[in-house]
Amino acid sequence: KGGAQEFYGVNADIVTLGKIIGGGMPVGAYGGKQEIMALVSPDGPVYQAGTLSGNPVAMAAGYTMLNMINQTNDLYQELELKGQYLEAGLQEVLTNKNIDFTINRVGSMISLHFTDQNVTNFSSSASGNNDTFKAFFHDMLNEGIYLPPSPFETWFLSYSLTKEQLDKTISSVDKVCN
Structure with a gap:
């Protein structure tokens, strides 16, 4: 359930995720090691935003999809x-x-x-x-x-x-x- 990182045995510094986290809706996400993520606001100097950031429909679809992934063993x-x-x-x-x-x-x-x-x-x-x-x-x-x-x-x-x-x-x- 670790995506491409798990599949290929990679321990990435930063990861980008696409529509899967939004149940197919237009959404993306990123995450990374603590020292990288500390550079993003509100703690760091890098500001990240977008017109679809946190879109409630995409977030609901993503939440549902991630729950399905976690609850479906096979x-x-x-x-x-x-x-x-x-x-x-x-x-x-x-x-x-x-x-x-x-x-x-x-x-x-x-x-x-x-x-x-x-x-x-x-x-x-x-x-x-x-x-x-x-x-x-x-x-x-x-x-x-x-x-x-x-x-x-x-x-x-x-x-x-x-x-x-x-x-x-x-x-x-x-x-x-x-």
Whole structure:
């Protein structure tokens, strides 16, 4: 439950957190070692503020999400299993159709690129067949599967996704990739 720090075994001086802490709402947070955080007002000279700072709706969603994470013992294990399941299904379908692809996945974050090259940065992602991705995106949308509209974006799996929904995604990939 320590996020990327725990996953990768990192003890960071400062950490930034995104929408997960707001239950998907537009919010971010940061934290750090005491000597760094002591520099932030009201104790230190660095002032931090924003128009959405402390937004009550985002804070309520975040509080609910963090409670769910703390109270659900198998949350990350379930997300990992869902990620493995989707990745295996995509690999099987695309391999059987002789389509060049690369899948990158960490836990419940997964990305699909239409290239047989490793994708490790923007340049290698841009070298993929982005016209194929554009058609794929629209075809999947017509199947009722809502994906990020760019090959440079990651798919994020939700704990609430069911096996049936993952199967629908895989079967839709099978249908649209001819």
